[in-house]
Amino acid sequence: MSAVSTQVETHSHAEDQSTAQWLWSILTTVDHKTIGRLYLLSGLLFFVVGGVEALAIRLQLSVPNADFISAQRYNELFTMHATTMIFLSVMPMAAGFTNFFLPLQIGARDVVFPRLNAYSYWLWLAGALFINSSFLVGAFPDGGWFGYANMSGTQYSPGPAMDFWNIGLMILGLSSMTAGFNFITTVLNLRAPGMSLFRMPVLTWMFTVVQFLVVMSFPMLTVAQILLLFDRNYGTNFYIPAKGGDPLLWQHLFWLFGHPEVYILILPSMGIVSEVLPTFSRKPLFGAPFVIFSGILIGFLGFGVWSHHMFTTGLGPVADSAFSLTTMLIAIPTAVKIFNWIATMWGGKLRFTAAMYHAVGFIALFTIGGLSGVMHASPPVDLQHQDSYFVVAHFHYVLFGGSVIGLFCGMYFYWPKMFGRMLSERLGKIGFWFFFVGMNLTFFPMHFLGVQGMPRRIFRYEEGLGWETSNAIASVGAVIIAIGTAIHLYAMLSSFLRPQDAPSDPWDGATLDWAIASPPHHYNFAVIPEVHSDRPFWDEKHENGPVVSQEKLAGPGEHHVPMPPPSYWPLVAAFFTAGVFIAFMFGKGADGFDLEAFKVQVAIQSVFALGMLLSILAWIREDATHR
Amino acid sequence: MSRFRALFASVCASLWLSGCSLWPAEDNPFTTVESSSDFSDAILGVYSLITWITCVVGVLVAILMVYVLIKFRDDGSPGNPEQVHGNTAMELGWTLIPVVLVIFMVVPTIRTIFEIADAAPDDAIEIRVVGKRWWWEFEYIEEGIITANEIHVPAGRPVNLLIESDSVIHSFWVPRLGGKRDAVPGRINRMWWTITDEVAAGETILYRGECAEYCGESHALMKFDVIAHDDAGYAEWLELMKAPPVVADAAVREAGEEAFAAGGCIGCHALTNIDGAVARIGPNLTRLGNRRMIASGTMENTTEHLASWIENQEEWKPGTSYNKLGDPRFDGMLIPVELSEQQVDALATYLSALQ
Incomplete structure (x- = not known):
């Protein structure tokens, strides 16, 4: 606080900037907000790419004995659909919110290492472009996003396709890890005076838990991938059974990463919902410490459940029992979160904005995904569910109904702060209903398909197996989701055609990010506020608490704040x-x-x-x- | 203990009954919720219990949410609602609810895990199952019978499957007979069951199976049949399989054997009535004419289909043309030569006659 000087600074986002200057300012930016916007928009772009891949998959499966897409192409599509959605869409969109809001919510002017932050983004972009460049040489990865050994070895995947996947993912992993260390350091060091860890907003808490998961789980994926690289490049035998290696080694390492990864994908959305529900209920989050500890517990337990992806591989009854128990334990903190969200709304004054629609939809859909997850936490049940469409239904309820709808909830809530423009509430609500209806049409019948024994990753099915109706409905649902996506994207793009119109606090928010301008100045806070509660801005507005808002703290006029x-x-x-x-x-x-x-x-x-x-x-x- | 288990099983079974009719086996050959073996009985006990618990919880949460959404809408009255930050007693309470539910689910789960992990009885029929790209080889260990994509078993007798792979990871799954087990190269996985359906004398029951683990280009086209007989029917089938097939029509036999030799088929396929045809790279062709399907459960077994399959495998099943298999055992091997149309027809007619 003492470091703030009040000299006048000529900070002008001048409109007379040429395009080249604008581009250069982006290429050289170290501002966490610009980097956050880049992550978010890149993630949205790849959401469209992954969505088109999904539509192609649904086209092929819409009727039995279809011949629209060859087997090889189909296998490439589902590999790239998952890879794109996980690493190139949901993770960067979440990274966008993390970049933008984590420093704002703790009252910081940037992350600890702004240039490392820019490095993470460019590295992520390089990895994303590299994986997709495989398309240019006609070698799209086809081994599944899980890249199971020994099929990912050179004997069964001789071309460069799986090299693109393996090496591209390593680059993305390095990017995630550097970002993770950056954010952890930021949270530990740059909190405003009085912002104790338990006064941090739940969103920032969930972001923080995610960063710990990233830095602890990605190294395991990288190790697995280096071994695969050696197998593929130099003829080592880590995974090749014919030479004494073990393909299950890959599965253990991959899922040691892969399960925490699921929580890396869902916790940011849980954080967003934990901000949106209290705001539009006009109440604090019910039992915030319980929600935070549940998030931590979910992250912690996430490292002890990886073998539930491997119940069919024959690990023996003791391992199956242990991993079944740890997996079911995750239901407890998850249920606590859901009850606390509902309790937050209880007794509130609910305002149904577009963001609130998405938050409520999130709870409903995530609950279904959570419950079906409990079902195959039981190995005997999983012996039937594993690798069937039931599992596809389950994780799309979690990842689409949960992660993606949670992220779109964040778009409608945070877009004004990020871009200084309100999004159309009407389009947001229409888009939500397309998402909600389309998603249930697409993924709910997949539960039935799983029960009817339809395996995953099949490019074709014969008629007379009882699978036709559900598949047809699912394909129609996918089109409805696509329309919903188009509506949302139109709402976002059209917002850029209008002048900036967002007030600094459009929703009557409770946290520090709403106490500054929309979009914030590049230095965020002219005066770093002192924090006395977990809802500093709410307390200023409604409880006569200490002042944290910038116009009151800093007074009129521009401020010179030292920035990198x-x-x-x-x-x-x-x-x-x-x-x-x-x-x-x-x-x-x-x-x-x-x-x-x-x-x-x-x-x-x-x-x-x-x-x-x-x-x-x-x-x-x-x-x-x-x- | 046994009384509790019997009670538990009957409660589960009666609960399940209301759901199983949704996907009967007649219209859903791969249904997972109609039990035909002791293995799937054990699974369905836990399956139905957990399904009911999760469905009830889901419905209760949904009702609660709808109530909250309607009841607590903003009525436009001035002022903020009461700022409740939490209630430790309530939160501990709803931490305990899932704890109790988890206990109710974990205990029968672990009991079932150990129940289905028991060793097979000594009198079980042992069959070695080998997952290949993209078909299944079945070897009756004691009887010395090798066949492909079709297992014949007697109902009411335990069958012990030793599951392995010669290539990548596959997964052996007959949904109506229970769960799946992965075929992992380099190890042997085990699974056993006894078919509980009654098979009438002289009749059979068909259970369809499929590969459940993504194993490459034609993973979708890796199905197989399990055919249940009564004891007499099974004994008859064994006798048949042990004797070499005889093709009565000499012209068919000679033309077929000639094409078999000319095509280099012997490099990969075994056929007990031809000397030296013992290779196990491709499916064993002995008594191919008796099988319900060809191309691992994906084409009906007719002479025309066989001829078409010999000529255009790649079209029927992508990735299977002889030089695309990526199998090092093909290196330096006899690669099948192109056969003339007449030769293909002769071969197909001959193979169909191997009954």
Whole structure:
């Protein structure tokens, strides 16, 4: 607080900026808000890509014996649909909200390492583009987003397709981990005076739990992938049974990452809903500590349940029992959250905004997904459910009904703060109903298909198996979801055609992010407020609490606040980092280790590694004095 | 204990009855909720209990939510509602509800896990199941019979399956007979069941099976049949399989065997009536004419289909053309030569006659 000087600063987001200047300002940005917007919009873009892939899948399955899409193409589609939705859509959209709101909610001016933050984004973009560039060489990954060994080895996946997947995911993993450490450090160090951990908003709490999950789970995926890389490139035998390796090793490592990943995808949406429900009930979140501890417990237990993805692999009754128990235990904190959300609404004054529609829809759909998850937590039941459409129904209720609808809830709630423009409430509500109806039409019949024994990942089914009606309904539902997506996207795009119209506090919010301008100045807070409760802005407005809002704290006029200067080094460093990984593509021997290929790889890698080191060196030596 | 279990089983069974008629086996050959074996009986006990608990909880939560959404709408009155931050007693209460429900689900779950993990009885028929890309090989260990994509078993006798894979991970699943088990290369997984359906003398019951683990391009086309006989019918089938098939029509036999040799079929396929035809890379063709389906449960077994399959495998089942299998055992092997149309017809007629 003492570091704030009050000199006048000429900070003008001038309208006379040329496009080139605007582009340059984005390429060199280190502002957490710009980076947050980039993550969010990139995630939305890939949501459309993954959605188109889903539509193609539903087209092929709409009728029995369909021949619209070949088996190979179908396998590529479901692999890329999942990869895109998980790593290129839901995670970056959540990262967008994390970037934008985590610093705002704790009263900080940016993250601890703004340039590392930019580096994370560019690295993520490089990985996303790299995976999808496989399309250009006609080698779309086809081994499933889970990339099960030994099918992902060179014997059964000889081409470059699975290399694109493996190496691309490593780049994305590195990006997530650097971002994770950045946010953890930020939460631990940059909280405003008086903002104790338990005064942090629940949204920031959930973001924080997610970052811990990211930095603890992604290394396990990376380890699994390095072993796969060695198997594929240099003829090692980690996963190849014919040579003494074990394909189940991959499954253990992958799901050790993969289950925490599920919570990485859902907890941000739970956080968003935990902000939206109290706001539109005009009450505090019921039992906030219980909700926070439940989130922590869910994250913690998430590391102890991975083998429930492997009940059919024959781990034996003791392991099955143990993992069944730990999995069912997750139902307890999850149920606590749902009860607390309903209790938050109880006795409130509910305002049904578009965001509130999505929040209520989230609870309803997530509850269904949670309950069906409890069903196959029981291994005997899972022996029937595993790899059937019942599981597809289950996780789409969690990931679409939960994660995606939660994120769209966040769009309608937070868009005014992020872009300074209100979204159309009417379009938001119409879009919600398309989502809600379409999603139930698509995914509810899949429960029946699972019970009727339809396995996942089949590109075709014969007639007379009782699967026709449900599949046809599901395909119609997918079209309705697509229309809903188009409505939402139209609402967002059209908001940019209007001048900025959002007030700083459109919803009567309770947290610090609503106490500053929409969109916030690049320094966020001219004066860092002192925090005395978990609802500082609410208390100022309704309880005569201490002042936290900026116009009152800082007074009129512009303020000079020292902020880090823009830098292009994160972008350059990310480019070279991605190159170091991509160089592995060239080191693959035709049959095991190939010295010539290895030399090529090392040569390319050396160039990129040198570039990476030099750019990091330049980044370190750069004059980052606040100005 | 046993009284509790009997009571538990009958409660579950009666609860389930109201649901099972939704997906009867006649219209749903892959239904998971009609039991035909002791294995699926055990599963359905827990399955129905947990389904009912979760459905009831879901409906109660839905009713509660609808009530809250209607009752607490903003009525436009001035002022804020009472600012309730929480209530520890209530929260502890609704932490306990799921704890109790979890206990109700975990106890029968663990009991069932150990029940179905018991070793098979000594008198069980042992069948080795090998998942291939994309078909199933079945080997009756004691009887020395090798066949493909079709298991014949007697109802009422335990069948012990030793499940493995020669390629990638597959999963052996006959929904009406119980859960699935993965076929993992490099290890042997076990599963056993006794069919509880009654089979009338001279008749059979068909249970369809499928691969449940994504295993590559034609994962969707990896089905198989389990055919249940009564004891006499099974004994008859064993006798038939042990004797080499005889093709009565000499012309058919000679033309077929000639095409079999010319096509290089012997490199991959076994056929007990041809000397030296013992390879196990492709399906064993002995008594192919008796099987219900060809191409692993995906094409009806007719001579025309067989001819079409020999000529255009890739069209029927993508990824199966001989040089696309990605199997190193093909390296340096006899690759089938193109057969003339007459040869293909002769071969198909001959294979159909192997009954």
